[in-house]
Amino acid sequence: MRWLMGGQVYDVSTGSFRTADIGIAHGRIATVGSGARREHADDTIDATGLWLLPGLIDCHVHLTLPTDAGDPAASANRSDAAITLYAAGAAARTLHAGITTVRDVGGWNYVEMAVRDAVDSGSIPGPRMFLAGRLLSITTSTVEYYPGMYEVADGVDAVRAAARRQLAKGADLIKVMATGAMLSSETEDSRAIQFTLEELRAAVEIAHDNHKHVAAHCHALRGIENAVEAGVDSIEHCTFADDAVLRKMAAAGTTLVPTVCAGELLFRDPAAIASMPPHLLTRMAEFNDLHIDAIRRAHQLGVAIAMGTDAGTPGNHHGLNAEECVLLSLKAGLSPQESIRTATVNAARLLRQADHLGALDEGKHADIIGMCENPLDDITALTRVALVIKAGEVARDERGA
Ligand SMILES: [Zn+2]
Structure with a gap:
């Protein structure tokens, strides 16, 4: 048994800390409470002065996308070998920032699956x-930007076959493009509908029949309506949502994954901005405030929010993921407790992992992060993680540094 002694342990259900010791065995939390006896501990980590949270979960990343390249056309022809090495580095930076779980909603020629296997076998962090x-995706000119990421499928039968191909490759979920994208070709419109309601239903049918979930990329209002109607599990971005569709999401239990970082972190990075084609920069600037307003209204109307950054877009660097929690709190009106919920219990529920992830409870995976400051007093503390533990193993330790 390994002991994490004397830390302030966060309870996500009450939103409060208490001093407790955490006992870890076989990668899972064996016990939480007082009375852990040092003399019985064969391995003890002193967590005195640390504020301990469950490891954070980011529900929207692209580990294979290079964040320093503002022009997707310029990075469309990278070799799979180069992309694999890049993704391995991105995975390490993400973990070291306290993100112990990610959902990748668009990989590249499946190289991310090799990265996952290497992580799971313990050979890389x-x-x-x-x-x-x-x-x-439907047939669209944006495929030229992301040839390794897009699987084109037009029509219900093609969508079913494409979903089955992802599952056969080892996918844990299905991602569908319900509307046009922002970081897309000059002729693509983010307010245009892409998959029809029938095509979305086909993807949901195949995923749910296989006990997998569906993430739907949505900007346009009618695309959000179609995706909710089709029964998808999460709406990504949700830019042009009105209150009526947000109420439908709340009633249906559809989770919103905001990706506020995609706009906000881009505008903090002069190099990424400078390398960006004008049509992309114009769109990102034009819709950023409107997007944040939609997230604020969604929260007020009771929509469940799960943290997601879109890490991989220009300036949205892998390892800055916790900034999303900061932005949700400071810009979209969530309390620090609510913001932490998006990256823990809400995200775990979306991933169908509520029994294993998202809380510091007995039986859950021992994925634990520690900060020297209380994130309830200052939510930016989440971006300054001193201790990262995944499955009971220390991945980063800067206590006292
Ligand atoms: Zn994305």
Whole structure:
């Protein structure tokens, strides 16, 4: 048994800390409470002065996308070998920032699956990874930007076959493009509908029949309506949502994954901005405030929010993921407790991992992060993690540094 002694342990259900010791065995939390006896501990970590949270979960990343390249056309023809090495580095930076689990909603020629296998076997550092494989899309000119990420499928039968291909490759979920994208070709419109309601239903049918979930990329209002109607599990971005569709999401239990970082972190990075084609920069600037307003209204109307950054977009660097929690709190009106919930219990529920992840409770995976400051007093503390433990193993330790 390994003991994490004397830390302030966060209870996500009450939103409060208490001093407690955490006993870890076989990668899981064996016990939480007082009375852990040092003399019985064969391995003890002193957590005095640390504020301990469950490892954070990011439900929207692209580990294979290079964040310093503002022009997708310039990085469309990277070799799979180069992409694999890049993704391995991105995985390490993500874990070291306290993100112990990610959901990748659009990989590249399935190289991310090799990265996942290397992480799971312990040969390289990285978070737990839930993967979509290629994202499903209609025929669109944006495929030229992301040839390794897009799986084109037009029509219900083609969508079924494409979803099955992702599952056969080892996908944990299916990602569908319900509307156009922002970081897309000059002729693509983020307010255009892409998959029809029938095509979305086909993807949901195949995923749910296989006990997998569906993430739907949505900007346009009618695309959000179609995705909710089709029964998807999460709406990504949700930019042009009105209150009526947000109420439908709340009633249906559809989770919103905001990705506020995609706009906000881009505008903090002059190099990424400078390398970006004008049409992309214009769109990102035009819709950023409107997007944040939609997230604020969603929260007020009771929509469940799960943290997701879109890490991989320009300036949205792997390892800055916890900034999303900061932005949700400071810009979208969530309390620090609510913001922490998005990256813990809410995210675990979306991943269908509520029994294993998202809380510091007996029986859960021992994925634990520690900070020297109380994140309830200052939510930016989440971006300054001193201790990262994944499955009971220390991945980063800067206590006292
Ligand atoms: Zn994305």
